Amino acid sequence: xxxxxxxxxxxxxxxxxxxxxxxxxxxxxxxxxxxxxxxxxxxxxxxxxxxxxxxxxxxxxxxxxxxxxxxxxxxxxxxxxxxxxxxxxxxxxxxxxxxxxxxxxxxxxxxxxxxxxxxxxxxxxxxxxxxxxxxxxxxxxxxxxxxxxxxxxxxxxxxxxxxxxxxxxxxxxxxxxxxxxxxxxxxxxxxxxxxxxxxxxxxxxxxxxxxxxxxxxxxxxxxxxxxxxxxxxxxxxxxxxxxxxxxxxxxxxxxxxxxxxxxxxxxxxxxxxxxxxxxxxxxxxxxxxxxxxxxxxxxxxxxxxxxxxxxxxxxxxxxxxxxxxxxxxxxxxxxxxxxxxxxxxxxxxxxxxxxxxxxxxxxxxxxxxxxxxxx
Ligand SMILES: [Zn+2]
Numbered sequence: 001x002x003x004x005x006x007x008x009x010x011x012x013x014x015x016x017x018x019x020x021x022x023x024x025x026x027x028x029x030x031x032x033x034x035x036x037x038x039x040x041x042x043x044x045x046x047x048x049x050x051x052x053x054x055x056x057x058x059x060x061x062x063x064x065x066x067x068x069x070x071x072x073x074x075x076x077x078x079x080x081x082x083x084x085x086x087x088x089x090x091x092x093x094x095x096x097x098x099x100x101x102x103x104x105x106x107x108x109x110x111x112x113x114x115x116x117x118x119x120x121x122x123x124x125x126x127x128x129x130x131x132x133x134x135x136x137x138x139x140x141x142x143x144x145x146x147x148x149x150x151x152x153x154x155x156x157x158x159x160x161x162x163x164x165x166x167x168x169x170x171x172x173x174x175x176x177x178x179x180x181x182x183x184x185x186x187x188x189x190x191x192x193x194x195x196x197x198x199x200x201x202x203x204x205x206x207x208x209x210x211x212x213x214x215x216x217x218x219x220x221x222x223x224x225x226x227x228x229x230x231x232x233x234x235x236x237x238x239x240x241x242x243x244x245x246x247x248x249x250x251x252x253x254x255x256x257x258x259x260x261x262x263x264x265x266x267x268x269x270x271x272x273x274x275x276x277x278x279x280x281x282x283x284x285x286x287x288x289x290x291x292x293x294x295x296x297x298x299x300x301x302x303x304x305x306x307x308x309x310x311x312x313x314x315x316x317x318x319x320x321x322x323x324x325x326x327x328x329x330x331x332x333x334x335x336x337x338x339x340x341x342x343x344x345x346x347x348x349x350x351x352x353x354x355x356x357x358x359x360x361x362x363x364x365x366x367x368x369x370x371x372x373x374x375x
């Protein structure tokens with residue numbers, strides 16, 4: 001090894017140790033130096049040096065002490081979860097949701113505001129006013145903000161700025177520039193379902209193969225294969241909303257007929273009060289409502305069956321509707337099993353863990369994940 005190589009090796013090893021120690025704090029509430037040394041197989045001087053470095057950067061702090069009474073107590077250290085925050089926006093036809101997410105990936109504040117989407121200068125200005133008010137009302141310091149992730153009902157290239165398909169709302173090619181014009185932070189745009197799935201993956205880090213179906217006012221999807229999002233050749237993978245479910249069926253916003261979207265969009269259940277709908281569903285004996293729900297479930301399990309048959313992986317039901325499905329999971333599994341060719345149980349059907357604001361949170365988590373990689 002020559003000198004430069006040796007220096008690089010030394011630098012990489014140091015960075016590796018620092019990242020490992022920081023990651024340890026992300027996964028443990030508190031740790032002593034001894035915990036770190038034995039847990040990560042490091043020497044105490046290495047741990048001490050890194051603790052000093054991370055403390056200096058404000059990323060960890062002393063949180064208490066541990067030890068036997070009478071003996072010397074060892075200080076415990078914990079993550080400063082709010083040393084940095086990322087913001088997330090969920091842009092829909094009628095609303096803009098804002099969230100702030102800490103370094104643990106936890107939503108620390110959120111707000112949902114009615115604002116009808118229009119591709120006008122005024123709209124983008126209003127979004128930035130909403131965001132500013134959100135920042136001020138939750139006392140978020142500007143220098144802690146890593147960036148703003150924006151979830152949109154459109155397909156987005158891997159550069160997170162170029163939009164190339166959007167029929168739900170009138171999002172245009174220069175959407176990124178319009179957001180950029182008024183939002184004074186780093187921004188990145190994400191397809192809504194991909195963002196929601198990213199939040200899901202954040203909570204369930206061991207997901208290997210899964211298909212996420214977003215059952216919101218539009219239906220989207222995201223596919224994780226070997227722990228990675230599979231984007232497809234044209235960044236339009238997993239668009240489950242446009243599988244033909246019923247030939248010559250209901251009109252879809254995409255221009256085709258019979259797509260999954262017009263059958264599974266949350267608006268089939270309620271136009272604007274899904275919580276109220278599910279509350280009523282618990283006790284209602286209104287046949288029209290029950291028939292509609294039963295039909296919805298049949299369309300849902302047919303869609304699940306298509307995806308399961310092709311991909312042979314777990315299927316996560318998410319989006320607005322996914323948040324309310326707990327009481328109906330057994331029924332969904334029963335119906336899915338009835339039409340399955342291969343399965344002898346339906347444990348592959350899972351409900352989303354991230355029940356609320358998953359799109360905005362997922363978009364924000366992009367910044368958290370990138371930041372953690374730099375430590
Ligand atoms: Zn369609």
